[in-house]
Amino acid sequence: MYKYVCVTSLIDRIRQTIRQEALYCTMSSCYVSGVLAVATFMAFLLHGSEAQLSPTFYDSTCPNVSDIVQTIVQLVQSSDPRMAASLLRLHFHDCFVDGCDGSVLLDNSTAIVSEKDAPPNSNSLRGFEVIDAIKMTVEYVCPGVVSCADILALAAEVSVSLSGGPSWTVQLGRRDGTTANLTGANTNLPSPFEPLDILKAKFAAVGLNDTDLVTLSGAHTFGRARCGAFSDRLYSFNGTGIADPTLNTSYLTTLQANCPDGGNETTLNNLDLSTPDAFDNSYYLNLQSNEGLLASDQQLYSTSNDPIASIVGIYAGNQTAFFESFALSMINMGNISPLTGSDGEIRSNCRLVNAS
Numbered sequence: 278m279y280k281y282v283c284v285t286s287l288i289d290r291i292r293q294t295i296r297q298e299a300l301y302c303t304m305s306s307c308y309v310s311g312v313l314a315v316a317t318f319m320a321f322l323l324h325g326s327e328a329q330l331s332p333t334f335y336d337s338t339c340p341n342v343s344d345i346v347q348t349i350v351q352l353v354q355s356s357d358p359r360m361a362a363s364l365l366r367l368h369f370h371d372c373f374v375d376g377c378d379g380s381v382l383l384d385n386s387t388a389i390v391s392e393k394d395a396p397p398n399s400n401s402l403r404g405f406e407v408i409d410a411i412k413m414t415v416e417y418v419c420p421g422v423v424s425c426a427d428i429l430a431l432a433a434e435v436s437v438s439l440s441g442g443p444s445w446t447v448q449l450g451r452r453d454g455t456t457a458n459l460t461g462a463n464t465n466l467p468s469p470f471e472p473l474d475i476l477k478a479k480f481a482a483v484g485l486n487d488t489d490l491v492t493l494s495g496a497h498t499f500g501r502a503r504c505g506a507f508s509d510r511l512y513s514f515n516g517t518g519i520a521d522p523t524l525n526t527s528y529l530t531t532l533q534a535n536c537p538d539g540g541n542e543t544t545l546n547n548l549d550l551s552t553p554d555a556f557d558n559s560y561y562l563n564l565q566s567n568e569g570l571l572a573s574d575q576q577l578y579s580t581s582n583d584p585i586a587s588i589v590g591i592y593a594g595n596q597t598a599f600f601e602s603f604a605l606s607m608i609n610m611g612n613i614s615p616l617t618g619s620d621g622e623i624r625s626n627c628r629l630v631n632a633s
């Protein structure tokens with residue numbers, strides 16, 4: 278059913294794949310041709326009747342999958358310190374649109390209008406080539422078994438733990454969707470310009486409560502944001518003609534220097550000014566000093582009479598409490614409407630629905 282391989286023997290090929298996306302299809306077809314049909318059939322026999330996510334889902338069919346994900350994420354992260362953050366965000370943007378079904382990974386094709394062109398994703402989401410490299414390796418070791426949606430969930434966990442954050446037991450057994458939903462990507466994903474009640478409602482719409490909102494926003498403890506995601510706060514906040522009054526004035530000066538009025542909106546900024554690449558609780562300490570980067574971040578602390586500010590206080594004072602909650606909320610997010618049993622499919626290329 279599966280082959281044990283030493284992942285290091287594949288690393289040179291993975292490196293090439295990450296740099297040259299076009300290689301993927303050539304290489305995957307040479308890997309999977311012939312074995313794929315048999316493997317898919319066997320996977321169906323094994324899993325056709327299971328309908329629940331479980332941490333042991335691949336124990337007999339692909340026991341090395343989490344090792345493979347970890348090895349590749351670690352390799353890429355060592356030369357691209359932003360990648361852990363980017364991979365965590367991919368899982369979030371997958372789960373909020375028609376559930377955690379790998380839909381965010383699909384490219385345009387005859388039947389698919391890709392979610393990648395939605396404003397929250399376009400010129401912003403990254404890490405697709407890393408998911409391709411993981412998928413290629415996993416297909417080589419255990420063809421037709423592991424879904425792209427599960428690879429995103431595993432990559433998110435390993436990205437957080439490798440960056441100093443918590444570990445958790447990843448639930449597995451999601452299957453891949455055969456559709457993308459551009460409208461869903463346009464409307465379900467939260468925007469940094471939206472007021473708190475809308476952000477709460479968007480989380481509630483996928484079964485996540487206000488605690489999950491505050492906790493999962495702590496993901497902004499690493500990664501980058503373009504000037505365009507917050508520059509309104511620097512010059513004319515919400516049409517007022519002045520800077521956002523909840524923005525720390527010395528931080529305001531720093532941000533204005535990096536994002537001049539009318540300047541390039543794609544310039545990158547650290548989401549966490551104090552420890553940009555570490556997964557820690559400094560995001561919440563930043564909010565307490567009025568140094569949240571996005572308006573949607575600062576609102577979690579600065580909205581008067583909202584009880585969620587007390588959750589910020591708990592996490593700012595106790596990193597263990599944040600880490601425990603983050604692990605729970607990630608499991609909650611990973612449970613959004615998964616396809617299980619014989620629904621959906623196991624894509625052989627994360628960018629394409631399997632040929633019918």
Ligand code: HEM
Nearest residue numbers: 362363366369401467468469493496500501502503506573
């Ligand atoms: C409250 C709702 C949220 C809003 C409004 C929001 C918005 C944003 C925006 C505007 C960016 C910068 C994008 C860019 O400029 O290219 C960003 C980056 C990021 N977001 Fe969120 N986000 C939210 C919740 C989350 C959640 C729930 C997670 C994960 C659990 C997450 C993880 C990240 C990460 C890790 C980055 C940095 C990505 C990178 O550097 O590639 N965000 N977010």
Ligand SMILES: *[C@@H]1O[C@H](CO)[C@@H](O)[C@H](O)[C@H]1NC(C)=O
Nearest residue numbers: 281282283284341344345348
């Ligand atoms: C895969 O499994 C085998 C046997 O358990 C082990 O020797 C190997 O180190 C594992 N990891 C990778 C990344 O191949």
Ligand SMILES: *[C@@H]1O[C@H](CO)[C@@H](O)[C@H](O)[C@H]1NC(C)=O
Nearest residue numbers: 384385386389390391393394
């Ligand atoms: C995907 O298709 C949509 C709709 O046809 C189009 O607007 C978009 O530019 C395409 N994206 C890419 C990357 O080709």
Ligand SMILES: *[C@@H]1O[C@H](CO)[C@@H](O)[C@H](O)[C@H]1NC(C)=O
Nearest residue numbers: 375456458460461462464465
């Ligand atoms: C796409 O997403 C929108 C917004 O969540 C939803 O109303 C619609 O039913 C979804 N369409 C499909 C085909 O899933």
Ligand SMILES: *[C@@H]1O[C@H](CO)[C@@H](O)[C@H](O)[C@H]1NC(C)=O
Nearest residue numbers: 470471472473514515516572
């Ligand atoms: C912007 O101003 C409008 C009108 O005053 C208000 O309804 C809205 O909530 C404000 N948005 C934010 C993000 O504060």
Ligand SMILES: *[C@@H]1O[C@H](CO)[C@@H](O)[C@H](O)[C@H]1NC(C)=O
Nearest residue numbers: 485486487488489605606609
């Ligand atoms: C949110 O749900 C969690 C369980 O997942 C619960 O412990 C927490 O109290 C809830 N928070 C709110 C604000 O309802």
Ligand SMILES: *[C@@H]1O[C@H](CO)[C@@H](O)[C@H](O)[C@H]1NC(C)=O
Nearest residue numbers: 503539540541542543544545
């Ligand atoms: C902004 O910077 C990016 C990256 O350096 C560049 O590709 C783009 O052309 C610039 N845009 C403008 C409007 O100057």
Ligand SMILES: *[C@@H]1O[C@H](CO)[C@@H](O)[C@H](O)[C@H]1NC(C)=O
Nearest residue numbers: 525526527528565566567568
């Ligand atoms: C602004 O940030 C500085 C540096 O973190 C901090 O010492 C100060 O207390 C902050 N001011 C306010 C009003 O939050």
Ligand SMILES: *[C@@H]1O[C@H](CO)[C@@H](O)[C@H](O)[C@H]1NC(C)=O
Nearest residue numbers: 594595596597598599601602
């Ligand atoms: C920090 O949070 C953890 C987990 O909730 C809890 O066990 C611990 O007692 C808290 N520590 C303090 C100092 O409050």
